[in-house]
Amino acid sequence: MLDFTDAYIDAKINQATKSEDKIISTLAYAITRRQPPRLLKEVSLFIDRKEMRYNPAATFRRSCQTKLEALAKKHKIPLGLFLYCETKPVTFEKRGSSFTYDELKDKDFIHDDEIVQVFLDKDEPVSIMDIQHSLLNVLSNKALLIHRLYVVTPATLRDSKLQQIRTDIADWDL
Numbered sequence: 001m002l003d004f005t006d007a008y009i010d011a012k013i014n015q016a017t018k019s020e021d022k023i024i025s026t027l028a029y030a031i032t033r034r035q036p037p038r039l040l041k042e043v044s045l046f047i048d049r050k051e052m053r054y055n056p057a058a059t060f061r062r063s064c065q066t067k068l069e070a071l072a073k074k075h076k077i078p079l080g081l082f083l084y085c086e087t088k089p090v091t092f093e094k095r096g097s098s099f100t101y102d103e104l105k106d107k108d109f110i111h112d113d114e115i116v117q118v119f120l121d122k123d124e125p126v127s128i129m130d131i132q133h134s135l136l137n138v139l140s141n142k143a144l145l146i147h148r149l150y151v152v153t154p155a156t157l158r159d160s161k162l163q164q165i166r167t168d169i170a171d172w173d174l
Contacts, residue, residue: 023080037150056173063172089143
């Protein structure tokens with residue numbers, strides 16, 4: 001692969017624009033024209049980790065899995081032009097606030113140099129996770145979830161049709 005360059009990739013994508021497969025040619029055309037996919041819907045939540053299984057983002061994912069094919073047929077857009085994106089949950093603290101510093105230290109889960117400690121009214125510092133009113137303690141049991149549905153629009157797709165699709169999926173997170 002010593003001959004691997006951007007020009008090689010560009011040539012392959014240009015070649016794909018002439019594909020008989022409508023999905024491949026539309027995706028390749030969007031790349032060559034630097035045309036980003038159009039956002040249809042975003043569901044973003046800042047929730048308790050305990051609610052990771054049953055929440056509007058999970059409902060949106062299930063709706064995409066079960067209803068997207070019918071939506072594609074209704075609007076005569078190939079299913080392969082719809083792109084579903086789900087980011088990894090963003091958390092502030094891997095372990096959450098359910099364990100104290102001493103409990104984790106006993107389990108050899110953490111090391112002293114990994115813990116943020118602060119001085120309060122005592123002579124010895126305490127883990128910031130052990131302070132109930134600390135922001136990190138409160139946020140440690142939360143996660144940010146972001147789920148998005150895009151469509152790579154064929155050149156013939158009008159904005160009014162895009163708006164109709166958005167209307168059709170407006171309740172997919174409910």
